[in-house]
Amino acid sequence: MSITPSMRQLIQALPKAELHLHIEGxxxxxxxxxLAKKNNVAIPYDTIEDVRRAYNFNNLQSFLDIYxxxxxxxxxxxxxxxxxxxxxxxxxxxxxxxxxxxxxxxxHTERGVPFSAVIGGIKAALDDxxxxxxxxxxxxxxxxxxxxxxxxxxxxxEALPYKDDIIGxxxxxxxxxxxxxxxxxxxxxxxxxxxxxxxxxGEEADFSYINEALDLLNIHRIDHGVQSIHSDALMLRLKxxxxxxxxxxxxxxxxxxxDHYSEHNIKELLSYGLNVSVHSDDPAYFKGYMNQNFFNxxxxxxxxxxxxxxxxxxxxxxAFIDDAAKAQYLAQVDAAAA
Ligand code: HPA
Ligand code: ZN
Numbered sequence: 001m002s003i004t005p006s007m008r009q010l011i012q013a014l015p016k017a018e019l020h021l022h023i024e025g026x027x028x029x030x031x032x033x034x035l036a037k038k039n040n041v042a043i044p045y046d047t048i049e050d051v052r053r054a055y056n057f058n059n060l061q062s063f064l065d066i067y068x069x070x071x072x073x074x075x076x077x078x079x080x081x082x083x084x085x086x087x088x089x090x091x092x093x094x095x096x097x098x099x100x101x102x103x104x105x106x107x108h109t110e111r112g113v114p115f116s117a118v119i120g121g122i123k124a125a126l127d128d129x130x131x132x133x134x135x136x137x138x139x140x141x142x143x144x145x146x147x148x149x150x151x152x153x154x155x156x157x158e159a160l161p162y163k164d165d166i167i168g169x170x171x172x173x174x175x176x177x178x179x180x181x182x183x184x185x186x187x188x189x190x191x192x193x194x195x196x197x198x199x200x201x202g203e204e205a206d207f208s209y210i211n212e213a214l215d216l217l218n219i220h221r222i223d224h225g226v227q228s229i230h231s232d233a234l235m236l237r238l239k240x241x242x243x244x245x246x247x248x249x250x251x252x253x254x255x256x257x258x259d260h261y262s263e264h265n266i267k268e269l270l271s272y273g274l275n276v277s278v279h280s281d282d283p284a285y286f287k288g289y290m291n292q293n294f295f296n297x298x299x300x301x302x303x304x305x306x307x308x309x310x311x312x313x314x315x316x317x318x319a320f321i322d323d324a325a326k327a328q329y330l331a332q333v334d335a336a337a338a
Contacts, residue, residue, distance in 0.1 A: 003298040010305055011294040013336045015329065017315035018091070018099040018279055018290060020223050020246035022142075022172065023080075023122060024071045024107065025282025026087040035073035035082075043073065055285055060204050060255050061174055067285060071107050080121025088129040090283070094290040098136045098319055098329065101126075102170055105155055106144045115158045123165050138167040138320055140198060143186065145171050145178035152186040160193065167320050168196030170223065171213075175205045180212040187217040196220050196320055198246075202227035204257060207234050214243070221246060221318060226257065228274075229265050239273045244318030248281035250293050261300035270307060277315035309337050 029051040057063040129135040143152035201213040203224035225245035
């Protein structure tokens with residue numbers, strides 16, 4: 001299949017909401033090299049080409065090992081500003097007008113980088129994005145699920161002084177063997193503090209992790225969730241309450257969740273009536289940003305313009321913004337589609 005020029009134009013023209021983006025996963029090799037040199041951090045690559053060759057994954061863990069190694073070059077508040085600002089430039093290229101970004105504080109505080117430097121750099125760049133480009137945003141702090149719940153509780157405590165800058169908490173990293181139940185206590189505590197709740201579930205692990213995330217963590221959105229297709233009862237539940245699924249097609253292909261793009265189940269999820277939207281996860285590692293995810297979907301699946309528009313609208317419907325802002329963004333989508 002090949003993507004038509006009019007579909008390509010539509011995808012480019014639609015304003016979009018990014019709801020599943022790990023800011024550390026937007027670290028492009030060029031910036032990695034620059035920061036490695038500036039901060040005197042050793043990286044296991046000699047050239048940009050070496051880096052790109054290393055981005056060849058066979059599952060989630062093979063990616064995470066390289067992703068965490070890359071994050072070591074991020075040391076100062078300015079580094080986090082530069083990282084986030086580079087991502088904002090990608091937002092402009094991709095017509096992303098609202099972005100809700102994940103960060104992994106434990107990846108940095110474990111190395112002695114202060115929490116304040118991480119959140120301070122990200123926040124300053126997002127403030128500039130709003131004032132200079134009108135891009136709206138919020139920040140979601142993820143707990144690393146390969147670490148203990150006690151570590152997550154300590155991270156939650158550390159985040160409290162920055163509560164006004166962090167809209168929600170999430171759960172990421174190595175999924176299989178680290179089920180949602182491990183974090184039921186800390187999610188309950190986060191909810192009591194007023195944080196919104198999201199969790200990666202049903203990316204690599206089976207659909208029972210999605211049920212657990214709904215039952216035990218009381219999440220407002222599911223990140224990935226593509227394994228839900230293996231349970232009729234869960235599909236019905238997700239449809240009935242229009243639970244958002246932030247699906248990341250390029251990520252699923254690069255991490256071998258599906259063997260080939262043509263096997264991705266997003267069309268099935270959508271036609272069943274689930275609230276599915278498309279996002280980019282770790283775009284520097286997964287060969288492309290938001291628009292590239294849509295282009296690839298259209299190259300490999302018989303996507304209709306209507307489906308593309310629905311996926312884009314669902315992104316705004318599922319965003320952590322008020323109803324007036326949603327209505328405004330949805331009207332912008334309609335205008336661009338027309
Ligand atoms: N899954 C889990 N953890 C992650 C991912 C992902 O796709 N990206 C960054 N951390
Ligand atoms: Zn993710």
